[in-house]
Amino acid sequence: MREKIMIYLQPTPVRIWHWLNAIGIITLCLTGAQIRFPETVTLFGSYKSAILLHNAAGLVVAVSFSIWYFFYKLVRGNLEKLYVPTGDDLRHGLVRQLLFYCFWYFRGDPSPHHPTPNNKFNPMQKSAYLAVMFVLMPMVSLTGILLLNVSVLRELILMSGGLKIIIAMHFLLACSLCAFLFTHVYLATLGKTALAYIKPMLTGWEEEEEHGQPQPAKEVFPGYKPVRHYAEYNGLEQQSDHRGN
Amino acid sequence: MKTTMKYQIIRLLLTLTLISGVCVANTAAQGGYSYGNTAGKNEACLNCHGDAQKVKGSSFIDQTQFAHTTHAKIGCPACHDGISKGHPDGKSSPRANCQECHGDINNEYAKSNHAGKAPCAGCHNPHKVETPREISGEEINRMCSGCHDSYRILASHAEWLPQADLHLDMLPCITCHTESRNYSIIMYVVKRNSPSRGGKMETATYNDLKTAVKDDNILTLIDGNGDNYISLAELRIFNSDPNHKSLRLHGMMTPESVTHNFRVLDNRRNCTFCHVSGPAAMQTSFVALPEKNGTFRQVAVEKGAVLDALYGTPDFYMMGATRNASLNMIGMFIIAGGLVLPVGHGSLRFLTRKNRNGKEHQS
Numbered sequence: 001m002r003e004k005i006m007i008y009l010q011p012t013p014v015r016i017w018h019w020l021n022a023i024g025i026i027t028l029c030l031t032g033a034q035i036r037f038p039e040t041v042t043l044f045g046s047y048k049s050a051i052l053l054h055n056a057a058g059l060v061v062a063v064s065f066s067i068w069y070f071f072y073k074l075v076r077g078n079l080e081k082l083y084v085p086t087g088d089d090l091r092h093g094l095v096r097q098l099l100f101y102c103f104w105y106f107r108g109d110p111s112p113h114h115p116t117p118n119n120k121f122n123p124m125q126k127s128a129y130l131a132v133m134f135v136l137m138p139m140v141s142l143t144g145i146l147l148l149n150v151s152v153l154r155e156l157i158l159m160s161g162g163l164k165i166i167i168a169m170h171f172l173l174a175c176s177l178c179a180f181l182f183t184h185v186y187l188a189t190l191g192k193t194a195l196a197y198i199k200p201m202l203t204g205w206e207e208e209e210e211h212g213q214p215q216p217a218k219e220v221f222p223g224y225k226p227v228r229h230y231a232e233y234n235g236l237e238q239q240s241d242h243r244g245n
Numbered sequence: 246m247k248t249t250m251k252y253q254i255i256r257l258l259l260t261l262t263l264i265s266g267v268c269v270a271n272t273a274a275q276g277g278y279s280y281g282n283t284a285g286k287n288e289a290c291l292n293c294h295g296d297a298q299k300v301k302g303s304s305f306i307d308q309t310q311f312a313h314t315t316h317a318k319i320g321c322p323a324c325h326d327g328i329s330k331g332h333p334d335g336k337s338s339p340r341a342n343c344q345e346c347h348g349d350i351n352n353e354y355a356k357s358n359h360a361g362k363a364p365c366a367g368c369h370n371p372h373k374v375e376t377p378r379e380i381s382g383e384e385i386n387r388m389c390s391g392c393h394d395s396y397r398i399l400a401s402h403a404e405w406l407p408q409a410d411l412h413l414d415m416l417p418c419i420t421c422h423t424e425s426r427n428y429s430i431i432m433y434v435v436k437r438n439s440p441s442r443g444g445k446m447e448t449a450t451y452n453d454l455k456t457a458v459k460d461d462n463i464l465t466l467i468d469g470n471g472d473n474y475i476s477l478a479e480l481r482i483f484n485s486d487p488n489h490k491s492l493r494l495h496g497m498m499t500p501e502s503v504t505h506n507f508r509v510l511d512n513r514r515n516c517t518f519c520h521v522s523g524p525a526a527m528q529t530s531f532v533a534l535p536e537k538n539g540t541f542r543q544v545a546v547e548k549g550a551v552l553d554a555l556y557g558t559p560d561f562y563m564m565g566a567t568r569n570a571s572l573n574m575i576g577m578f579i580i581a582g583g584l585v586l587p588v589g590h591g592s593l594r595f596l597t598r599k600n601r602n603g604k605e606h607q608s
Contacts (some may be wrong), residue, residue: 036573038521038565047516047565051407106593108600151410158493162484162559168572175576179583186587190594 009120009206017068018201024061028054029178036171055148062141068133081118083133085126093123105190115206125187128180136177143170290321293333309538310373324371343371350505357507363392379540381433381533382417382497383448389418405514415497415561421513425500428519430530430551430561431543432494434466449492451535457492466492467532468544475532475546481556494532496551496561501529520565527551527567530558 010018031054034041044050072079085093096112101124104112113122121129143166146153150163157163191197200206293299295308311317316324324341332338343365344351354360365371368388377385390398403409420428436453437444454463467483468475483489498519512518530550531543550557554569561567 035564036568038517047520048407051516051564055407101590106597106600108597150408151414158560162493162555163562164553164555164557164559167562168555168569171572171576172579175579179580182580182583183586186591 006205006207007116008204009115009117009200010204012204013071015201015204017064017071020064021061021068024057024064025177025181027057028061029174029181031057032174058141058144058148062145065133065137065141078118082121083126083130085123085130089123089126094127097122097124101190110192111190128183132177132180136173136180140170140173140177143173287317287321306372307539313538313540314372314374316371316374354505354507357505358509359505359507367392375540377499377503378533378543379536381448381541382431382499383433385417385419386413417497417499419503419507420498420500421510422507423500423504424506424508424510425502425504427501427529428498429501430496430527430558431499432496432530432532432546432558432561433541434492434532434534435495436492446493446495448495449535451537451539454492454535457489463534464544467534473544475544475550477547477550477553477557480532480546480550480558481553484556484559493560494558496530496558498563517565520563527563 030041030043031050034044034047034050035054038047038050044053069079072082093113100109100112111122115121146157146160146166147163147170150157157166160166188197188201189195196207291306291308291311294304294306295311297305322328325338326341327339329336329338347365354365368391399409399413402413406412434449434454435446436449438447439445449457451463454466455461457463458466462471464473465471466489467479469479469482484494528548530546532546533541533543536542551561551563551567552569554572
């Protein structure tokens with residue numbers, strides 16, 4: 001029987017922030033759909049209520065985004081460590097994680113990334129969150145703030161090329177976030193069980209399997225040899241040995 | 246015989262000349278007033294009333310503006326009938342009752358909320374009347390703000406209307422407060438009233454545009470080929486031209502037919518009245534260019550300008566109604582891209598579920 005370790009991965013403020021964001025972003029996507037396609041989407045009753053709800057949810061998400069930034073940057077001080085991929089992540093981690101999702105996962109192998117509170121995202125997550133949290137979210141919030149105050153901030157709107165440029169950016173960025181949402185929710189079900197990655201976001205604790213020490217791996221394909229890898233990826237035989245322990 | 250005839254004709258001509266000479270001298274002696282002289286009626290009146298040096302205040306009539314009106318064609322005496330012979334003698338001059346000619350409008354107006362609150366001249370200057378197509382939205386609203394205080398109007402609209410300031414800036418009051426079946430988007434060239442970045446954008450005058458074009462034909466500023474029709478391509482060129490950065494097009498949604506039945510229409514409080522009217526209603530637009538005489542000339546714009554993604558009307562967008570179809574498609578593709586992983590990976594995951602179940606049993 002493998003030894004099970006519970007790690008405290010998601011602190012309470014992060015969990016509150018995550019679910020506030022989740023409700024906010026889903027509300028924004030749905031109200032946004034009604035605002036753009038009012039004759040087909042009538043989920044929130046009147047157009048005005050959709051707009052007021054969109055504005056309110058937008059402000060909540062924008063404020064929550066700022067809190068996220070200050071929490072990780074100033075309170076925890078590990079923003080870069082968590083979100084910026086390292087050289088090793090870019091050289092090997094990305095391909096390793098991609099291989100896991102495309103092949104190893106179907107074979108039934110566990111994820112090559114083993115989260116710790118200071119390194120809780122795998123290299124693909126890091127890259128995706130880097131784009132989402134440092135490009136998409138700030139841009140969609142800024143364009144949203146401009147659209148919420150067109151008269152007051154007209155000068156900034158003119159500087160960026162006009163209202164339509166801002167509208168187009170806001171719409172396409174929102175579509176990208178919506179696309180990310182589908183991918184994000186699906187990837188969250190790829191743990192050992194469908195809820196394995198979702199539970200830590202509710203309770204804070206993740207159940208972790210113990211792995212052998214990292215060791216050099218065999219070539220995954222000619223020319224590419226993931227270094228500092230875990231035992232179960234060094235070969236199927238070793239893997240079954242390890243699992244048999 | 247012939248000599249007598251010739252003599253009589255010359256005598257007649259001399260008499261006529263003498264009579265007309267006395268008449269002219271008479272009119273001149275009365276200070277240019279020529280009431281009853283239908284030949285030169287307006288000129289004689291305007292001799293004084295068109296001269297800011299001679300008359301003051303509301304008695305002054307801008308000759309260029311007046312010449313453009315239908316009222317100028319029927320002549321001063323048609324409305325100011327029965328002016329005293331001693332004019333100008335301090336007696337107030339008679340004024341026509343507008344409803345004598347404009348009976349229909351008067352009946353319509355009598356049913357409106359304005360009835361009894363403002364006479365025709367409360368809004369219209371009869372010496373400067375312009376058709377709705379010849380006047381800018383900003384000027385229409387200036388008529389209203391003569392009585393309705395702008396700040397109070399903004400405050401009362403803001404009680405129920407999101408972004409009230411923006412709405413009031415993009416709509417002539419009559420768009421919501423009178424009924425019309427159709428609407429079109431009229432675009433006015435606006436420019437900064439000061440060279441600094443924060444300067445307010447104001448409707449550009451004929452002279453402003455003349456300076457910008459360096460030519461008398463200001464039409465070519467936007468209508469590149471001068472065919473009196475602005476294509477989408479010409480509109481995009483103007484809007485993205487860095488040489489005209491200080492000039493922008495300010496769009497206003499304006500009723501196609503104008504009535505005098507001023508009311509508070511409850512259906513206008515429902516945002517979907519405009520925001521759902523959709524692409525079909527947003528096809529018609531015009532660029533209104535200022536003329537020398539202070540009026541505006543509307544030049545037709547290719548259909549669909551306000552629905553263009555970016556450079557058709559960069560500053561005019563109505564949520565819901567003027568969305569761009571190509572951007573919708575790109576957005577849908579992006580969202581569909583987000584579904585590739587759940588659907589594709591999910592299917593393979595379902596097919597290979599035994600691999601994982603087996604390993605989970607081992608543990």
